[in-house]
Amino acid sequence: MALSGIQIYKLLPQTNCKECGFPTCLAFAMKLAAKQVELSACPYVSEESKALLEESSAPPIRLISLKSDGYEVKAGNEVVMYRHEKTFYNKPGLFVKIKTSSPEADVKTLAQRIQEYRVNYVGIDLEVDGIALEDDTNEGEKMKNAVKAVRSVCKKPLMLFATSAANLEPALTELNGESPLIGCATADSWEKFAELAKQYKASLAVMADNLDTLAELSEKIKGKGVEDIVLVPHGKNLGHELILQTQIRRLALKSNYRPLGYPTLAFCQTHAQMAQAIAKYAGFLVIDTFAEELAYPLLVLRQNIYTDPQKPIQVQPGLYEINNPQPTDPVLVTTNFSITYFSVANEVEGSGLPAYLLVADAEGMSVLTAWAAGKFDAERIAKAVKAVNLDAKVTRKRLVLPGAVAVLSGEVESELPGWEIRVGPREAVDIPKFYKQVLQAN
Amino acid sequence: MPVEVPKEKWPGSVRTITLGALPSEGGTRKRVVTVGGETAMPFMHFEGEIPNPPVVAIEIKDRKPDDWSPLLLETWKDVIDDPAQWAAAAEAAGADLIVLALSLTNRNGEPTSPDEAVASVKAVLRATGLPLIVFGPGQAEADNALLVAVSEATKGERLALGICEDKNYRTIVATAMANDHLVTARTPMDVNLAKQLNILISDMGLPLDRILMDPTTGALGYGIEYGFSVMERLRLAALQGDKMTQLPMIVTPGFEAWKAKESKVGEGVPASWGDWLNRAINWETLTALTLVESGADIVVLRHPESVKRVKAAIEELMAAKSLVS
Ligand code: B12
Ligand code: SF4
Numbered sequence: 001m002a003l004s005g006i007q008i009y010k011l012l013p014q015t016n017c018k019e020c021g022f023p024t025c026l027a028f029a030m031k032l033a034a035k036q037v038e039l040s041a042c043p044y045v046s047e048e049s050k051a052l053l054e055e056s057s058a059p060p061i062r063l064i065s066l067k068s069d070g071y072e073v074k075a076g077n078e079v080v081m082y083r084h085e086k087t088f089y090n091k092p093g094l095f096v097k098i099k100t101s102s103p104e105a106d107v108k109t110l111a112q113r114i115q116e117y118r119v120n121y122v123g124i125d126l127e128v129d130g131i132a133l134e135d136d137t138n139e140g141e142k143m144k145n146a147v148k149a150v151r152s153v154c155k156k157p158l159m160l161f162a163t164s165a166a167n168l169e170p171a172l173t174e175l176n177g178e179s180p181l182i183g184c185a186t187a188d189s190w191e192k193f194a195e196l197a198k199q200y201k202a203s204l205a206v207m208a209d210n211l212d213t214l215a216e217l218s219e220k221i222k223g224k225g226v227e228d229i230v231l232v233p234h235g236k237n238l239g240h241e242l243i244l245q246t247q248i249r250r251l252a253l254k255s256n257y258r259p260l261g262y263p264t265l266a267f268c269q270t271h272a273q274m275a276q277a278i279a280k281y282a283g284f285l286v287i288d289t290f291a292e293e294l295a296y297p298l299l300v301l302r303q304n305i306y307t308d309p310q311k312p313i314q315v316q317p318g319l320y321e322i323n324n325p326q327p328t329d330p331v332l333v334t335t336n337f338s339i340t341y342f343s344v345a346n347e348v349e350g351s352g353l354p355a356y357l358l359v360a361d362a363e364g365m366s367v368l369t370a371w372a373a374g375k376f377d378a379e380r381i382a383k384a385v386k387a388v389n390l391d392a393k394v395t396r397k398r399l400v401l402p403g404a405v406a407v408l409s410g411e412v413e414s415e416l417p418g419w420e421i422r423v424g425p426r427e428a429v430d431i432p433k434f435y436k437q438v439l440q441a442n
Numbered sequence: 443m444p445v446e447v448p449k450e451k452w453p454g455s456v457r458t459i460t461l462g463a464l465p466s467e468g469g470t471r472k473r474v475v476t477v478g479g480e481t482a483m484p485f486m487h488f489e490g491e492i493p494n495p496p497v498v499a500i501e502i503k504d505r506k507p508d509d510w511s512p513l514l515l516e517t518w519k520d521v522i523d524d525p526a527q528w529a530a531a532a533e534a535a536g537a538d539l540i541v542l543a544l545s546l547t548n549r550n551g552e553p554t555s556p557d558e559a560v561a562s563v564k565a566v567l568r569a570t571g572l573p574l575i576v577f578g579p580g581q582a583e584a585d586n587a588l589l590v591a592v593s594e595a596t597k598g599e600r601l602a603l604g605i606c607e608d609k610n611y612r613t614i615v616a617t618a619m620a621n622d623h624l625v626t627a628r629t630p631m632d633v634n635l636a637k638q639l640n641i642l643i644s645d646m647g648l649p650l651d652r653i654l655m656d657p658t659t660g661a662l663g664y665g666i667e668y669g670f671s672v673m674e675r676l677r678l679a680a681l682q683g684d685k686m687t688q689l690p691m692i693v694t695p696g697f698e699a700w701k702a703k704e705s706k707v708g709e710g711v712p713a714s715w716g717d718w719l720n721r722a723i724n725w726e727t728l729t730a731l732t733l734v735e736s737g738a739d740i741v742v743l744r745h746p747e748s749v750k751r752v753k754a755a756i757e758e759l760m761a762a763k764s765l766v767s
Contacts, residue, residue, distance in 0.1 A: 082671070082674050082675075082678070083670075084674065084675055117714065119712065119714035121663065211445040212444055213443075219443065236765055237761055237765075238758035238762070239487070239759040239760065239762025239765075240766070242485055242735070242762070243485070243487065243488055243765075243766055247447045250448060251445065254448050255446075257445070259443070270751070270754075270755070271724065271731060271751055271755075272731050272751065272752075272754070274728070275728050275731035275732045276731070278732075279732050279736070280735055291716055291717070292713070292715060293715065293716025293717045293718075293720040293724055294716070294720070294724055296704075296715055296716060296721065297662055297704070297725055297728050300662055301662055301666070304663065304666050305667055305670065309667070339664060339665070350710060372630070428703075429706065
């Protein structure tokens, strides 16, 4: 729990020597409490106080980071229960499970698909984060071979799971310089896992079906010098998992309860587990199967839930040229909400038809939202036209409005004398057809 | 190491609302559906009551829709021209209740008449024993004309009539009041607008336990995060004791998800989108499941596979109660 200025003051030398740049230790303590100065500015704090102060200023949910050559996946450091209270920060890492019993060729094929999978959502490239290998044969060599097979085609961070820690050691020797995650340590196996995690600088996943055991295990493991811990609350069903995840987050944030102040991991088989893990607090997800049609919506859901509620994702207002338009080609007008811009831009681009896309500054709102809020009206559209000096760029002055704001056409006409105002379709998908049937016809 | 879990003690609770009326209550339904009554955030059984599970409605139309994804037209192809058969098929697919969305125009392209709307509703009521929600076509004049006729012809059934919005609610509320029905009240993703509309409707005299609140949602990828958060905020407000937010929430993830390009279009899309049918169903399922997690009491869906998945999830979310009493 963050300490108050007075509590901090009690831990300082109380000599008022001023070397920190403040007149008194108390003044310095107040600044520390407000996180406006660094503790290191005082040369005289005792080691003991330092440790206490650092412990108290640690984030309530520890930041864990899995790394491999060129990749890093972070979890933890969250500060709220509900995203509207501030925002969620570190998108849960999405890992795909591969069993070590799979034939090597299959492991490679899947690992390569995972390495290469990339899908564009509103201009952002989304990717799967890594692979979770599961030892289902109880043979350390199989795990090692699987790691080699994966690493021949995929560089993304790894998680290695086995019942016995000994089966992971041969594989870990293959991962020099990386920070993988290993697990799952349980009440019976934690000691060996902790030793291995320490030796190979791996994060350690700890599994239990109740919080008492989880807390006890994480404390014991921390006692062995391993602090990069990931909690796996293994619920008995979906609802139980939700409750455990919520309780862990709440204990960490509301009670500053250190033994559960770590990010969590959820093993997901069903769609419900996946949606729940993303919406409700998992730091990592391990999914059982990989398919494009599943990865895409999961990555989008994660992107949506982890969007800062204070800032809609936006594009720069201005004039965008699509498919190399000529001065006689039409101008389509839209707003600078990313989802809106890309649904239109992708349609036009995909059709191969040349057009100018004029993006008005609508403060990052969709067409109808902006229209309803008075941020996308005739005046703003006319302003956008003038801002990019469109009159000089096109010879045939044709401006196409989104069908959803057909009501604006009269006003836009009077704002923009000399321009031909056309009303386009409501949905972006219908733009190519409209372009061919209406714009090209006359 | 015993861990002391902090528990939220909420002063407020969500109202309990029943849709449909049994013959003994003046209706013809074989079963009724009760939603609401929560005294904790979704499925937090360890600190409050979640007495009624969220329910799944299937949306059907009074005739073959013009603008639905080809995948849905294929799914329902045997029943799509007949609302009664469609309703029966929806019941067989596991729906807890039916949403009948009336079309603006009939099969011949003429405006749907009140008589036609009544005939469709009655046919659906005969074909299924489930409670029914009836949505107008979404244009004020047509909504009012059709819903008044439907409401009068089904007096006592405890249908839910919708969609009431701030620009058009008076006629729908008045007819619901006169004929013992409920209404659904939709506002665009805003806590204060939701409260305001609930106040306006209850000021007309309709008791609060006959209003379902629809805070509006966006599909996955198209604004779901706004829907998700506004629902969490509405539910928190309800539990904190704000009377005008203490209504069960209905949302339409089926409508939203199947409008998305991901569900509607199979060709000329990136390979990274994967298989069309599975993608479309995933789109609907994940949208709906996420909203169930944020407090939806009724989710309106379109595809039977999504219905199956969402119902299975709800069952498990409710079953946790016995584990954490
Ligand atoms: C998400 C959302 C919000 C979010 C904002 C999201 C954002 N950054 O814009 C929030 C919650 C903040 C919000 C707020 C409001 N909202 Co709002 N919101 C929505 C919602 C659910 C989805 C909008 C969306 O993102 N659509 C997706 C994008 C891609 O759609 P789009 O921009 O229209 O683009 C499509 C087409 O228009 C077309 N297109 C786009 N550009 C072009 C260009 C051309 C040339 C062509 C041909 C086509 C084309 O292509 C796109 C894909 O097909 C809709 C309801 C719904 N389900 O649609 C209501 C909705 C738009 N909101 C509405 C309202 C009223 C509001 C508020 C005014 C409410 C209030 N009083 O507070 C506020 C205004 C904001 C403010 N005052 O700050 C109303 C508008 C009603 C109306 N018809 O006037 C709607 C329709 C809800 C409703 N049914 O009442 N909203
Ligand atoms: S440097 Fe340290 S001891 Fe000196 S005044 Fe500042 S806080 Fe006090």
